[in-house]
């Protein structure tokens with residue numbers, strides 16, 4: 001059954017919804033000339049005082065997470081992060097890369113409603129989400145120097161922005177959803193051609209020798225995409241829509257959103273392959289999204305809402321799920337769902 005027929009079966013405005021899904025060969029480009037300027041503040045201009053050294057410590061933690069507050073920390077009491085990734089493994093160029101999940105313009109957004117928590121969350125809690133999921137570790141105490149420093153750095157990242165100028169470039173650019181399910185078998189081929197040269201055929205990345213790791217204060221030259229040292233199954237990157245948007249705009253490393261290399265369909269297929277591989281499991285996932293109406297279509301763990309099998313949440317097609325949700329959810333939930341889009345990666349809503 002084709003997607004449009006499925007949509008008709010659930011009896012909603014098929015024309016509108018079908019126009020949201022795209023063929024796998026779709027090319028989506030961003031008119032860079034139409035974007036407002038992107039301001040990256042210069043860390044070299046930070047004052048040589050207590051506040052300045054806190055900001056610089058925050059940047060070091062951001063780039064050397066596994067060495068300073070992760071499994072390679074010399075003080076075992078400071079081993080909060082649990083894998084070989086650093087914040088900058090995903091928040092590229094130390095959180096300054098436009099559409100590379102930057103943390104420019106993020107400070108001002110918190111506290112913000114979190115659909116995953118079902119309540120408003122603070123910046124401290126948001127950072128600890130990544131600590132416990134993306135970094136597969138435990139929460140940093142809110143009064144620790146490390147939490148204070150990460151926050152000082154994130155606040156600093158917004159300081160280059162002239163007041164009142166819009167910030168466009170947070171998250172990763174939205175892609176249309178496919179009119180078919182993502183195909184992990186084809187994704188494996190995309191992976192071997194485009195990703196394995198750095199992340200390796202077995203996905204475990206390129207790890208430094210113990211001596212080099214110590215000198216560089218980093219575990220990996222190329223970080224692992226799966227296995228024990230990568231993000232866990234509760235991370236944003238473990239959701240295929242979130243991951244596809246990031247990968248299309250930023251991988252293979254070196255490209256930017258302005259000149260993506262993968263076709264849209266290939267981006268969805270390759271992350272479907274990656275996210276099918278083994279990775280650490282976080283317990284208690286059933287407590288995420290206490291209001292299940294606010295759960296993103298690509299969160300494939302129970303409880304699930306609607307008549308769709310878990311596999312469809314994982315691989316899509318997602319447009320019929322989104323359509324079903326929009327059609328069936330109570331009005332006040334749909335307002336909240338829009339507000340909860342802090343979880344979605346782009347400035348545009350999904």
Ligand code: HEC
Nearest residue numbers: 085086087089090106126127130134170231236237242343
């Ligand atoms: C494995 C990839 C990954 C790593 C590593 C990671 N994050 Fe994230 N982070 C994400 C993703 C993906 C999002 C987008 C939200 C989502 O859907 O989870 C995000 C969102 C955030 C946000 C909210 C951004 C916004 O636009 O609202 C903050 C703040 C943040 N991360 C901080 C950190 C910090 C600090 C670290 C290191 C301690 C870190 N992250 C490590 C993937 C990662």
Ligand code: HEC
Nearest residue numbers: 088089090093194195198222223224225247251252253270
């Ligand atoms: C030229 C080397 C290179 C290639 C090729 C490459 N990457 Fe990466 N990738 C990196 C580096 C380096 C990082 C970490 C960013 C940093 O530290 O600056 C990264 C980070 C990532 C991350 C987030 C961190 C993690 O470990 O989960 C994902 C997801 C990812 N890459 C997926 C892909 C996919 C999918 C492809 C193929 C389409 C790909 N990469 C191709 C070098 C590469």
